[in-house]
Each structure stands twice: as C-alpha cells, then as structure tokens.
Amino acid sequence: MQSYIRLFWIVVGFWVVLTSCSDEDFLEENRKDALTTDNAFLTKAQFESLLGSIYRKVQNFYNAGDGDTDAWPLGLGTDAMFWPRDDSRIFNDWTLLNSFDGFSSRWYTWQYEIINYSNMVIDAAQKENVKWNSDEERDAVIAEGRFFRAFAYRNLANIFGGVPIIDAPLIEPKVDFMRNSREECWQFAKDDLMFASNHLPLTESLPGKVTRAAADHLLAEISISLKDWDGAIAATSRVINGTDGDYELMTDRFGSRADEPGKNIYWDLFRMGNQNYDTGNKEAIWVSQMEFNVPGGTVQFGRPTIERMMWCSYWDFKKAGYSGQAQDSTGRGVAFVRPTTHTNYTVWKGAGNDLRNTEATIKRKYYFAEDVAPYTKGDVIPKSFLTTKEDSLQFVYPNWSKFGTDKHLDGKPDNGYVRDYYVIRLPETYLLRAEAHLGNNRPDLAAADINVIRSRAKAPLVDPVDVDLDYILDERIRELYGEEFRMLTLGRLGMIYDRTKRFGYDPARNSIREHNNLFPIPQTVIDRNVGAKMEQNPGY
Incomplete structure (x- = not known):
C-alpha cells in the first residue's frame, strides 16, 4: 500500500511540474549562486559600481604612464607641444604614424571599453526586475550611460573618422563589424546627448x-x-x-x-x-x-606625472650652478614635453597685462644657483647663456604653473603633485x-x-x-593649453595638418602630411575583423 501511495505522489508531482511551466520555463536557467548580466545589476548601488568603472577609464586619460604617454590627446606633435629629446620620435616625425602606433591604438581601445560599459548600463537599467525608487532615478542612470557612450564616440570620430556603432551589449563573438560614417557617429552621439541633457541632474x-x-x-x-x-x-x-x-x-x-x-x-x-x-x-x-594615498585615487605611480612631463629640468642645470637635486620649490620636471614657440611666444604678442601670461602663471625667468663667471648667484639666466640645443629644449624653457607646484605634498618634488x-x-x-x-x-x-x-x-x-577660427584656436591655447584634448579639437576641424604645418615644431612641420588629419584604424582591429573588410583610412 505504501508503495502505491508513493507512486501516486510521484505522478502528482510530475503533473504539477508539467502543468505549471512551459517548456521554455522548464529549461530556463535562473542561477542564484553567481552573478550574471541578468542579476548583477538590480539596485542603484550596483549601477553606481558599474559607472565607477567608466570614471576609472577617464582617469586613464590623465595618468596612464610616464614620458609623453599622457600628452598625446593634449596635442603632442601639433601646434601646441612636442617631444624635445629626439627629433626622430613619432609626432616629431609624422611619417612614423601607422596602424601599429601605440598611442592612437590605446585611445581606440579605451573608447570601446567605455562604450561596452555604457551599453551594459543602458541595457540593464531597462530590465523589469531592477529596483528603482522612481522613473526619474532610472532615467538619470540611463542618461549617464548615454553621456559616456556619446563621449566615447566623439573621442573616436574626431580622430579616426567613422567607426562601427555598437548600440547594445555584445553577448556573443562578432567579427564582421562595418564602419559607419563620421557623420553617423556624430549623429548617434548627438541623440545620446540630447537624452542626457534632459535627464542628468543639475x-x-x-x-x-x-x-x-x-x-x-x-x-x-x-x-x-x-x-x-x-x-x-x-x-x-x-x-x-x-x-x-x-x-x-x-x-x-x-x-x-x-x-x-x-x-x-x-x-x-x-x-x-x-x-x-x-x-x-x-x-x-x-x-x-x-x-x-587613496586606493584607486590614481592609476599609475601614486600620482599623475604631468609636472614631471611638462616642466623643464632647470633644477638639474649644472651649467648654471644647480646641484641636480630637485627641491620642493623647484619640482622635478624632466622635460618630456615642451610647448612650441607658437604656444610660448607667438600667441602672446600684444597680450598686454593678460593674467595668463604673468610670471606667476608662466615662469620665464630662471636664476643662477651659484656664481658662474661673469654672472653671480641670483642673476637672471640670459638667453645668450643657452648655447646648446639641450639648454633650451630641456633645461630652461617656460614652465606653465598650471602643471605643477612649489609646495608639494609632504614636500616631495617627485611624488607630491596630485x-x-x-x-x-x-x-x-x-x-x-x-x-x-x-x-x-x-x-x-x-x-x-x-x-x-x-x-x-x-x-x-x-x-x-x-x-576667425585661427583666433579661436589661439585663444584655446592661451586659456586651455594642456587641458583641452587639442588633438581632438584639431581633428574634428580637419586642421591637424594645417596648424602643425604652420605652427608646429620644425621636424613635425616638415614631416606631417594631409592624410594625418585622420589617424589610422589600429591594425589589430582590422586583423581581428575576419568576417568583413574593415576599411583603413587613406594614406596608411
């Protein structure tokens, strides 16, 4: 009798299962022991964590490495700035720019990482199981995702022209991307920004x-x-x-x-x-x-390297009596990037009493640290004393105060500017x-x-x-040098070639070509896209 009862309940159990769910429901996996794209983002706090990954990517733009690494988007090799240590380096020699260039390839990768995160935010925020306090809260998160997606497509289109538009998370491998036009990328970004403008907080x-x-x-x-x-x-x-x-x-x-x-x-x-x-x-x-000194507060080296990158190394100018020991008051510039003559001098003609061109904001006077006959300690180092190329390209040139300080954290000239x-x-x-x-x-x-x-x-x-446009671009140098992404500004205007040819460092002026108004699509992107032909920009 007991065996019949057990058999009865087994049959009833199967009947309940079969009648309470469809075939699709029965086979649907609902994992509760691990995070998936369906259950990882259910609260605003979880979305903030995902958005934090995007803000972290933006930190990379300013603190990715040493040398001239962080200078490329700021206009390295254009009318604004150049690498003063070797005339044969890329962007002094624009003929070296090709599809294997690390600067632009990294930029391309960063933007698509931002796009990937942004698409995840936008898609997941619209799922029905997310717990929102209001529609306004949901729309603000979506707007933040759409802002960053637009930001990334602007960063791509201004430099590379048209690139593939990806408007949703990729859930399976894809190797047949096609390039959209530059105008389509800008329009896509514009649509995102119009939504962001309506829904981001004030x-x-x-x-x-x-x-x-x-x-x-x-x-x-x-x-x-x-x-x-x-x-x-x-x-x-x-x-x-x-x-x-x-x-x-x-x-x-x-x-x-x-x-x-x-x-x-x-x-x-x-x-x-x-x-x-x-x-x-x-x-x-x-x-x-x-x-x-905060985990995640910087990306590399515990501090950005802009002072080291942008400032001259007058503290090491032994010819003028300096000891080679950087001080809190001097900073520890290493002269990886120097402003062009156009940036340091030409744009300031007729400047009058412009506060942006005072000794406080652009240090132009340097002094002998010891007696160096016929000069005495404290005398201004004259231009005639700068007799070698290194003297004026590395040891003594105008330091813009926006890139450093004379009062470093903990008094450390090498690590104390954050x-x-x-x-x-x-x-x-x-x-x-x-x-x-x-x-x-x-x-x-x-x-x-x-x-x-x-x-x-x-x-x-x-x-x-x-x-005219030249005047506005010069005013951008006066006000925004080292802040604006100069490469992107000139790129969107189609003026990388024109402005570099007229106002760049001589080796850059002599080597740049008109096709450099657009950068090459990275070769790795082309090679991996085996399902369709990814067109390269002309000239590369």
Missing part, C-alpha cells in the same frame, strides 16, 4: 560626476561638427545663462592659497584642492578626480559658442563671448573683424 551627487551642463557642453561641440550652429548656440547658452545650473567664471582670488601675494585668479584655478565645484569653483563643469583634472571648464563653453556664432556668420557675437574670457584675464579685447 548638480553632481559626488565630485566628478557628470551633470546636465557637461551633456550640453558636449552636445554643443557635436552640433558644431554637424554644422548645427543654432543647436550648438542653444546648448552652450543653457550652460552659460544658468538653465543648467549656477556656473560662472571665477573673478576673485579663491581656494587653498588665495592669500599669497603676487599671484592671480588664473594661478588659483590650478592649485591643489581648487578644481571641484563643491569647493567653490563655479567654472568647473566636469572634473576627473585624483586622490593622494590634483584633479578639468575635463570641461566653462571658458571652453564660451569658446564653443563663439565658434558656433562664427559659423553662423556673427563674428560680433563670437567676439563678445571671447571677450568674456579675455576680460577676466585683463587682456586686450578682440575686435570682431579679427575673429
């Missing part, structure tokens, strides 16, 4: 988080690339007129060293601790965060609107925007008749 929840103003700033640049002048003007105006939040150019001394005499507001903008909006800096729109990095600062928003006004045949309005920046700097105002 204020950052934490320092370094992107906001609506960052989306509109980037939307303006993309709109300019698409020659949508009115759209660009509208987007920048939302940032400037207060619609996107309370932003304004800083005009009074502020921050950690505001009481030091002989300095100015432009100098204050780059002191450690002064970059973030929550510290009172109202022109900070998006700032990449770096922290000293500050946050402006990705977007309000003066660039004004310059984008000026560019859009110029495209709209309104040089008067373009001049008015440029003069807001020049007024803050106490520089002579520009007349509308003198405003």
Whole structure:
C-alpha cells in the first residue's frame, strides 16, 4: 500500500511540474549562486559600481604612464607641444604614424571599453526586475550611460573618422563589424546627448560626476561638427545663462592659497584642492578626480606625472650652478614635453597685462644657483647663456604653473603633485559658442563671448573683424593649453595638418602630411575583423 501511495505522489508531482511551466520555463536557467548580466545589476548601488568603472577609464586619460604617454590627446606633435629629446620620435616625425602606433591604438581601445560599459548600463537599467525608487532615478542612470557612450564616440570620430556603432551589449563573438560614417557617429552621439541633457541632474551627487551642463557642453561641440550652429548656440547658452545650473567664471582670488601675494585668479584655478565645484569653483563643469594615498585615487605611480612631463629640468642645470637635486620649490620636471614657440611666444604678442601670461602663471625667468663667471648667484639666466640645443629644449624653457607646484605634498618634488583634472571648464563653453556664432556668420557675437574670457584675464579685447577660427584656436591655447584634448579639437576641424604645418615644431612641420588629419584604424582591429573588410583610412 505504501508503495502505491508513493507512486501516486510521484505522478502528482510530475503533473504539477508539467502543468505549471512551459517548456521554455522548464529549461530556463535562473542561477542564484553567481552573478550574471541578468542579476548583477538590480539596485542603484550596483549601477553606481558599474559607472565607477567608466570614471576609472577617464582617469586613464590623465595618468596612464610616464614620458609623453599622457600628452598625446593634449596635442603632442601639433601646434601646441612636442617631444624635445629626439627629433626622430613619432609626432616629431609624422611619417612614423601607422596602424601599429601605440598611442592612437590605446585611445581606440579605451573608447570601446567605455562604450561596452555604457551599453551594459543602458541595457540593464531597462530590465523589469531592477529596483528603482522612481522613473526619474532610472532615467538619470540611463542618461549617464548615454553621456559616456556619446563621449566615447566623439573621442573616436574626431580622430579616426567613422567607426562601427555598437548600440547594445555584445553577448556573443562578432567579427564582421562595418564602419559607419563620421557623420553617423556624430549623429548617434548627438541623440545620446540630447537624452542626457534632459535627464542628468543639475548638480553632481559626488565630485566628478557628470551633470546636465557637461551633456550640453558636449552636445554643443557635436552640433558644431554637424554644422548645427543654432543647436550648438542653444546648448552652450543653457550652460552659460544658468538653465543648467549656477556656473560662472571665477573673478576673485579663491581656494587653498588665495592669500599669497603676487599671484592671480588664473594661478588659483590650478592649485591643489581648487578644481571641484563643491569647493567653490563655479567654472568647473566636469572634473576627473585624483586622490593622494587613496586606493584607486590614481592609476599609475601614486600620482599623475604631468609636472614631471611638462616642466623643464632647470633644477638639474649644472651649467648654471644647480646641484641636480630637485627641491620642493623647484619640482622635478624632466622635460618630456615642451610647448612650441607658437604656444610660448607667438600667441602672446600684444597680450598686454593678460593674467595668463604673468610670471606667476608662466615662469620665464630662471636664476643662477651659484656664481658662474661673469654672472653671480641670483642673476637672471640670459638667453645668450643657452648655447646648446639641450639648454633650451630641456633645461630652461617656460614652465606653465598650471602643471605643477612649489609646495608639494609632504614636500616631495617627485611624488607630491596630485590634483584633479578639468575635463570641461566653462571658458571652453564660451569658446564653443563663439565658434558656433562664427559659423553662423556673427563674428560680433563670437567676439563678445571671447571677450568674456579675455576680460577676466585683463587682456586686450578682440575686435570682431579679427575673429576667425585661427583666433579661436589661439585663444584655446592661451586659456586651455594642456587641458583641452587639442588633438581632438584639431581633428574634428580637419586642421591637424594645417596648424602643425604652420605652427608646429620644425621636424613635425616638415614631416606631417594631409592624410594625418585622420589617424589610422589600429591594425589589430582590422586583423581581428575576419568576417568583413574593415576599411583603413587613406594614406596608411
């Protein structure tokens, strides 16, 4: 009897199973012992962790390595800066640029890593099982993902032209990518940014988080690339007129060293601790965060290497009496990257009392450390004393104070400069609107925007008749040198060749060719795409 009862319940059990789920439900795997793409992102905190991976990638742009590693997007080898140690190095010799170049290949890879993370955010946030407090909370997270996806496609299209658009997570291997056009990439980014502009918060929840103003700033640049002048003007105006939040150019001394005499507001903008909006800096729109002695606070070496990279090594100029021992007051520049003559001198002709060109902001005077006949200790080192190439390319050249300090953390000149990095600062928003006004045949309005920046700097105002694209690009050097991604700016304008040919370091001027306005698609990308032909850019 017991065996019949057991058999009865076995049959009932099978009947319940078979009638309570379909074949698909029965076979569907619902893992609870491990994370999958379906269960890893169910709360806002989990999405914040994923978004944190994207912010970490942006840190890479500023702290990826030593030498001139971090200078490439800033305009290495163009009208702005160059490697002063070897004329045969790539970007001094543009003929060396090919599809195996490590600088642009790494940039390409970084952007698609950001796109991958962004697509994961956008896709997972729309799943029904995610616990959101409101639709607004969900849309803000999606907007953050779409902002970064647009940011990455802008970073790609400006340099490489058209690239494959990937609008969803890849769940299986794909080896048949096709390149979209450059305009399609910009339009795709524009659509993402329009969503981000509507759904990102007005204020950052934490320092370094992107906001609506960052989306509109980037939307303006993309709109300019698409020659949508009115759209660009509208987007920048939302940032400037207060619609996107309370932003304004800083005009009074502020921050950690505001009481030091002989300095100015432009100098204050780059002191450690002064970059973030929550510290009172109202022109900070998006700032990449770096922290000293904090896990994850930097990427390499425990600090960014921009001071080491950008500053000359006058502390090691033994010919002028220096000991070769860097001090807290000198920093430890190694002269991996030097400004061009155009950056150091030409753009400052007629500068008047421009605060950005004072000795506080660009150190041009260096002094003998000991008696060196016929000079005595404390005398200014004259140009005539710089008799070798190394003297003026490595030991003595203008140091821009925005890249270093005379008061290092723990007094360490080699490891003690750790500050946050402006990705977007309000003066660039004004310059984008000026560019859009110029495209709209309104040089008067373009001049008015440029003069807001020049007024803050106490520089002579520009007349509308003198405003053209070259003037705006020169003003970008004066205001944004070493901040803007100069390579991307010149790339979107198709002017890498033109500006380098006219204003670059001589070896770069002599070697650059017109096809260098676009960079080569990395060879590894082409070789792995075995299912379809990935077209290379002309000239490579």
